[in-house]
Amino acid sequence: MPTRPARTSTKRPAHRDAPDTAEAFRTLAALPPGPQHDTVRERIVEDWLPMADRLAGRFRNRGENTEDLRQVAALGLVKAVDRYDPERGSAFESYAVPTITGEIKRHFRDHMWTLHVPRRVQDLRNRVRVAGLELAQTTPGRRPTVGEIAGHACLSEEEARVGLEALESFSALSLDAVASGGSDGFSLGDVLGGVDPALDAVVDREAVKPRLAALPERDREILYLRFFGDMTQSRIAERFGISQMHVSRLISRCCRRIREQVLEGVA
Numbered sequence: 001m002p003t004r005p006a007r008t009s010t011k012r013p014a015h016r017d018a019p020d021t022a023e024a025f026r027t028l029a030a031l032p033p034g035p036q037h038d039t040v041r042e043r044i045v046e047d048w049l050p051m052a053d054r055l056a057g058r059f060r061n062r063g064e065n066t067e068d069l070r071q072v073a074a075l076g077l078v079k080a081v082d083r084y085d086p087e088r089g090s091a092f093e094s095y096a097v098p099t100i101t102g103e104i105k106r107h108f109r110d111h112m113w114t115l116h117v118p119r120r121v122q123d124l125r126n127r128v129r130v131a132g133l134e135l136a137q138t139t140p141g142r143r144p145t146v147g148e149i150a151g152h153a154c155l156s157e158e159e160a161r162v163g164l165e166a167l168e169s170f171s172a173l174s175l176d177a178v179a180s181g182g183s184d185g186f187s188l189g190d191v192l193g194g195v196d197p198a199l200d201a202v203v204d205r206e207a208v209k210p211r212l213a214a215l216p217e218r219d220r221e222i223l224y225l226r227f228f229g230d231m232t233q234s235r236i237a238e239r240f241g242i243s244q245m246h247v248s249r250l251i252s253r254c255c256r257r258i259r260e261q262v263l264e265g266v267a
Helices: 022-030 035-057 066-083 092-112 119-136 146-152 157-167 198-213 217-227 233-240 244-266
Strands: none
Touching (some): 035 066, 035 092, 119 146, 146 157, 233 244
16 A cells, blocks of 8 residues: 655744743743742743844844844833733744834834934835835846836835935934045035025015115115115216205115115014
8 A cells, every 4th residue: 555645744943042932821821920920921031032132133234233122122022921812822923023023113213213204204214125125136236216116115106205215314414424525624514504694685675675666766766876886975966966965865865764664564
């Protein structure tokens, strides 16, 4: 009688850092709060710490200290141990992995961004980053386009652009940092503009413009020649055939009237 070939198990092998703590969890669930409960809990956490360290390693090289990531992962592990219910029948690893990963992602979201960025934008950044890494393997020699990233991540091109901009906004540079391509001593702070003193003049000019337009034509021309043509009062007097004293009085009267009208408008 022919022998039937042995069936190959399709069950995924457990990670080497996934200990069998099913009995310990059942014991923990049956114990009341106290020293014995805490001892069993601490032993379970210690057994699963290698898995937490492995998950923390997935997030290395993202701007956070490795030891800090391990501590965040350990915190997520403790939360998973405290919340896990063995009576539901699911394996602890399937519950702990998303709990620990979520704790690490929350740490990046809440503590690693220099500026507050909406959660939606953070999510777009992550999706665009993953899509870019995956597409880089299929488009060697060039960077994937915005359209390719949007299609791969199931986003619109506008959303992809927002995510790409957020990739460059995770952290801020110091104003003392040396500018890219700059010479020695040339920092980002050196390229910042200062307050333009002409801005106040713009406001003043816009305020007096309608008042100047309402003046008689001769008065407008006299003011223009004096303040914009840099012409002396004596030359203006000769041009209009009047005395220099008359020109002085006209200029003073026009300036006083415009000033009063502007102040009335502000009040």
